Amino acid sequence: MEFNEVRRDCKHFKGSVPCAPNKAYGSVCSNCGHFQAIGKRILIIKLGALGDVIRTTPLLARFRKKYSNCHISWLTLSPEILPKSSIDVIYALSASSLFVLQNSEFDIAVNLDKDPEACILMAKIRANEKYGFTWNNQAVAPCTMAAEHKLMTGFFDQISKANTKNYLEEVFEICHESFEKEPYQIALNEDIAAHWAKQLKQCANGKTVVALNTGCGPRWNTRLWSEERWGALANSLTARGYFPVFLGGALEHDKNLSMSEKNQIFYPGHFDLETFISLTSACDIVVTQVTMMMHIATALRKKMVLINTIFNPHEFELYGRGVIVGPPNPCTCYYGNTCMQGMPCMESIEAEDVVEALLTL
Numbered sequence: 001m002e003f004n005e006v007r008r009d010c011k012h013f014k015g016s017v018p019c020a021p022n023k024a025y026g027s028v029c030s031n032c033g034h035f036q037a038i039g040k041r042i043l044i045i046k047l048g049a050l051g052d053v054i055r056t057t058p059l060l061a062r063f064r065k066k067y068s069n070c071h072i073s074w075l076t077l078s079p080e081i082l083p084k085s086s087i088d089v090i091y092a093l094s095a096s097s098l099f100v101l102q103n104s105e106f107d108i109a110v111n112l113d114k115d116p117e118a119c120i121l122m123a124k125i126r127a128n129e130k131y132g133f134t135w136n137n138q139a140v141a142p143c144t145m146a147a148e149h150k151l152m153t154g155f156f157d158q159i160s161k162a163n164t165k166n167y168l169e170e171v172f173e174i175c176h177e178s179f180e181k182e183p184y185q186i187a188l189n190e191d192i193a194a195h196w197a198k199q200l201k202q203c204a205n206g207k208t209v210v211a212l213n214t215g216c217g218p219r220w221n222t223r224l225w226s227e228e229r230w231g232a233l234a235n236s237l238t239a240r241g242y243f244p245v246f247l248g249g250a251l252e253h254d255k256n257l258s259m260s261e262k263n264q265i266f267y268p269g270h271f272d273l274e275t276f277i278s279l280t281s282a283c284d285i286v287v288t289q290v291t292m293m294m295h296i297a298t299a300l301r302k303k304m305v306l307i308n309t310i311f312n313p314h315e316f317e318l319y320g321r322g323v324i325v326g327p328p329n330p331c332t333c334y335y336g337n338t339c340m341q342g343m344p345c346m347e348s349i350e351a352e353d354v355v356e357a358l359l360t361l
Contacts, residue, residue, distance in 0.1 A: 001028050011036040011069055011088070039069040043101065043125065045111040045118050045132075047077045047093055050273075051295040055317075056112055058168055058182035059175065060086045063108075066177075075101060075121075080273060083185040101125060110175055114140050114154060131175045147174045166317040181319065184299035192278035196268075200282045203266055204243035210358070211245050211280060211297075213288035214259070215252035223289040225307065225346050227259055232351035233287070234265045240355070245283065247293070249276070285361060287354060289346075290316075298322075303361040305354055309345040323357045325349060 007029045012019040021027040021034040029035070042063055046056045053076055063070055064086070073089040074082060075097060082090050091097035102124050109127035111118050111134065119135040122143070130143040133151070142148045150170050153160040165173075172179040200209050214230050216223040234244040246256040246267040253270045260267035268279065277296055280286065286297040287305045294316070297304045304322035313324050327345040 001030055005030050007032075007035055009038050011038055011071060036069050038071045040067040040071070040107040041105070042067070042070055042072045043104075043106045043109045043127065044072065044074045045109070045113060045122060047075065047113050047115065047118055049292070050078050050081055051292040053078045053081055054184055054186055054292075054295040054299055055167060056171060057083065057086075057185040057299070058179070059110070059171065060185055061182040062172070062175075062177055062180075073101075073104075073106075081187055083187050086185055111143070112171060112174070114151070116140070144174075144176070146176055150174060161312060163312060164314045167315050168317045179317075183301070183319070184295065186277065186296065186299035187274075188281060188300070189274050189278050192275055193281045196275075196279045196282035199268075200243075200245070207241060207243035208285065209245060209283045210237055210242050211247050211283035211286045211288075211293075211302075212265075213247050213286065213291070213293040214256055215248040216289045216291040223291065223307075223310065223346065224344075225289065225349070227255060229347070229349070229351055231259055231263045231265075233354055234259070234263050236351055236355050237358075238265070242285075247276070247279065285358060287358065305357045305361070307346070307349060307354065309349075321361075323360055325353055325357045 007013065010019070010029070012021055012034060021032055027034060044056070044059065046053050060072065063072060071088045073091060074087050075091045075093060076082065077093050079090045079092045084090065091101065098121065101121070104126070106125065106127040108129045108131070109122065109125045111122040111132040113119070114133050116135070119133050119140050122130065122133065123135040132143055132147055134141050134143050140151065142151055153163050168179045212230060212234060214225070230246070234246070237244045244265055246260055246265055248256050249270050256267045259265065271279065280293070280296050280302070281300045283302065285303045285305070286293065287307070288294050288297065289307045290311050294304070294306055298319065301319070301321065304318065306316060306318065306322055306324045308316070308324050308326050313326065316324065327348045329348070
């Protein structure tokens with residue numbers, strides 16, 4: 001076997017270590033029946049928040065369908081959330097990954113972040129086709145006209161409020177595609193998921209398990225619902241024969257402990273992200289504000305009640321499995337972190353409003 005016989009254009013090629021067919025079957029390039037020529041080389045740049053990374057994954061199914069044997073690379077701040085089986089190379093943002101990417105060539109590059117570091121990188125990436133956002137004249141700029149609308153919704157509240165497209169419709173249009181309900185994808189540890197499915201099944205004793213995600217992160221505190229509302233919701237669900245479970249992260253731990261003790265509602269504790277996703281997968285229905293949990297639940301194809309106040313409700317794609325509950329009067333605190341009306345709109349949403357929505361699922 002000579003070097004000039006090595007098929008470095010094969011999808012199985014690992015760069016410096018034996019490929020899977022060589023490990024499994026002893027195959028070498030000169031007589032290998034597993035050769036798959038790489039089609040399009042595609043780079044996706046989506047650094048951002050965990051939820052934003054998850055809700056960009058429907059592009060994977062579209063690219064895999066459109067470009068057979070394509071090779072997909074993804075640059076992100078959240079590599080642990082991405083499905084490794086659907087992505088050939090996942091790059092965590094670092095100096096070394098930036099060096100590699102700036103010295104690589106792609107057929108297609110997609111950048112869906114508007115932050116300077118992502119846009120400046122996009123401007124330096126070598127690709128035949130570029131979609132999304134780049135850097136020009138010291139500011140964010142569209143790669144093509146298809147990205148202009150998304151930029152304008154970010155620049156001006158009036159345009160954002162008037163928008164009737166959901167995020168995925170916008171993202172697919174940016175890539176010169178049309179959204180056809182391609183699913184979210186997410187990394188799921190099946191072993192941990194099986195453990196929690198067994199434990200919750202025992203605790204619920206045949207009842208429908210409803211995850212109550214009580215947190216929302218610190219960025220927009222106007223999304224928070226009071227402990228009294230969460231407690232009332234949990235008790236109402238219990239009375240109707242459901243098995244509610246309080247969920248959250250480290251920021252919600254003390255609150256969830258207190259509510260669990262006060263209302264006698266199951267709270268399993270807070271865990272790392274991998275376990276949190278697995279725990280969510282063991283629930284039947286999810287109740288959450290607009291936060292990372294919404295995207296996790298969508299990726300896991302859970303029924304969901306989404307409580308929304310400060311965001312454009314047209315933004316969300318729930319795939320026919322969810323319902324949105326909002327305040328009785330329109331919220332005027334658009335993307336705001338403080339309430340302009342004195343009492344947060346979240347407090348005008350009653351527990352029974354959420355229960356009634358849940359009963360429609």
